[in-house]
Amino acid sequence: MIAGLRATTEGGADLVQLLTPEGERVHHPDFDIEVTPEELRGLYRDMVLIRRADREGNALQRQGQLGIWVPLLGQEAAQIGAGRAMKPHDMAFPSYREHGVAWCRGIDPTEILGIFRGTDHGSWDPLAARFHLYTIVIGNQCLNATGYAMGQRFQGKVGDDDGEATICFFGDGATSQGDVHEAMVWASVYDAPVVFYCQNNQWAISEPIERQTRVPLYQRASGYGFPGIRVDGNDVLACLAVSRWALDECRHGNGPVLIEAFTYRMDAHTTSDDPTRYRLSDELEAWKLKDPIERVRVHLVKQQWADQEFFDSVQADADELAARLRDFCVNMPTPGPERIFSEVYAQESPQVRAQRDEFLDYMAGFADAHAGGEH
């Protein structure tokens, strides 16, 4: 049970775990998984690289290159596990912290920067990547994901190994939103092939999980009539196994499924936030011992599945990614004012066109003034 004034570090007896914080491989009767050394090295690399990109995002904000950054520190396993469980034709609907899932969908971290630098609202093609644009209004995307999944079912794309599924990402705070409740109602009554993937990182900005719920979140699924599973969100193997199972359930027509990835937001809500005002550092210290990357590293070493050369090469790749991200960021062009007016409608609006033309003319007047030497 969740109780007390502070977010707990204990996931309870139902927590699905395959790799302990100490790097020990444990087995689970329902959600076991076999991974090759190569696969585990790949998951390790994913997590190290996206963490490095995330840290670079923070740094770029501190240096004034980004207006804001939304860190994923601590949630690498929850995101990489779910992201790598997806098949190419599955669809994802993210919140705004899912840089790790985006990575797994083949979206380069540079494509995310514009949102936080203020040059766009998301530059990737959501239909081609099968990764919707970031949704900032809390919980909205859960209904959109459910509708999309209903469409998958209506089109007969559900029912066998080749079936499609949708996965929707949201946080513990979002579970209080009516849209998340409605999404679960809709998904259950229409048998929608959607995995509700809640990353419970214990904090909704300053509000602890106790402010959102008095029952563990995964148990809410029973009220909607579908399975709810709590997984160790810092265990990439468990997240991969449970997500793969849940997506397969959906693609076979047995959805929806709720997954609560029990994890911790190791950094601030965003770079604008100051967690020292509302949580104690000993909580952070306790969660550091459950680090999602370190346990994989330990396991790889113990199993002799990776040597120092491997770890060094991953670190080199991570540093190269960070440098590339930085270089891209500082050189990002600011769009011209015509961008304000572009693609507001599918069929151009005469009103927006007139405002654009008038404004561009007005701006052009300043160019003339400068040309004439007047300031």
Place this chain on the structure above:
Amino acid sequence: MAAPTVNERAVAPGEGRTPVQTVTMVKALNMGLRAALERDPKVVVMGEDVGKLGGVFRVTDGLQKDFGEQRVLDTPLAESGIIGTAIGLAIRGFRPVCEIQFDGFVFPGFDQIVSQLAKLHFRSQGRIKVPVVVRIPFGGGIGAVEHHSESPESYFAHTAGLRVVACSNPVDAYWMIQQAVESDDPVIFFEPKRRYYEKAQLDTTATPDPLFASRVLRQGGSVTVACYGPMVKTCLEAATAAAEDGVELEVVDLRTLSPLDLGPVIDSVRRTGRLVLASEAPSESSVTAEIAARVQQECFYSLEAPVLRVTGFDTPYPPSKLEEEFLPDLDRVLHAVDRSLAF
């Protein structure tokens, strides 16, 4: 392959139905939805009680029986859910037509409409299209309880990314609902519920006007009267009455509230010099306020009188025993005409 458009009917006119018939607005909307469902398998109708019951106003009567439960969905009772899942279906390639049962019930879905439906095309820079139609029976005059008589169109007209239209008669209703379904932009489609049972001769073989165009319904040189939805009939009756006193009203049915098509209004005001706007909605920060602002800008030297408005009051909708006083009627329209002419 693109689905055929309204003007390329999959079902030949006259095939199994009479090309010209007398229909109510409810029937016209039903026929329009049926045609849209027949024409494009991606069209789905969804809302509360739209299936077996056929909608509380029977606009969707018989559609579920003929098109099945995956084309005509009785949804759970939550408006945000209706709009939010319709958006997801649209991202998947469907063309959902949502029914909001009454005007005052749209607000639980307002967040999805404003935050997602209106903004996805812009956010994605055209990569995502959300061709969702949100049908809303609106306006008063039916003696209903609270939340069943409102005119919330200005909230939507104020939101970039949405198109907002209002039909006023059965013929327009038949064509406009089909054109709205074909629009690649989201359309908030207002239906004047107190005119649902008005009848008109509908020729399903005719060529419709464009959706986003206003139309002069009656020509006259004395005063221009612009209106939409339920007020159109009122204003046409006012014009008949005024004509008996030798005052010729030019009545414009706006039809599209966003984008506005003010060309016919401006042309008319340049001739008459006078404009009266009629709407059931409260006047403050409303569609009529927007039109007044633009007309004074475009017709400044032509105006012989200030633009006058006949609207609902800036109050919540009253208990229904008082709605006759609240709603603009023929006499209030004529009173405004008289005041305009007195300048």
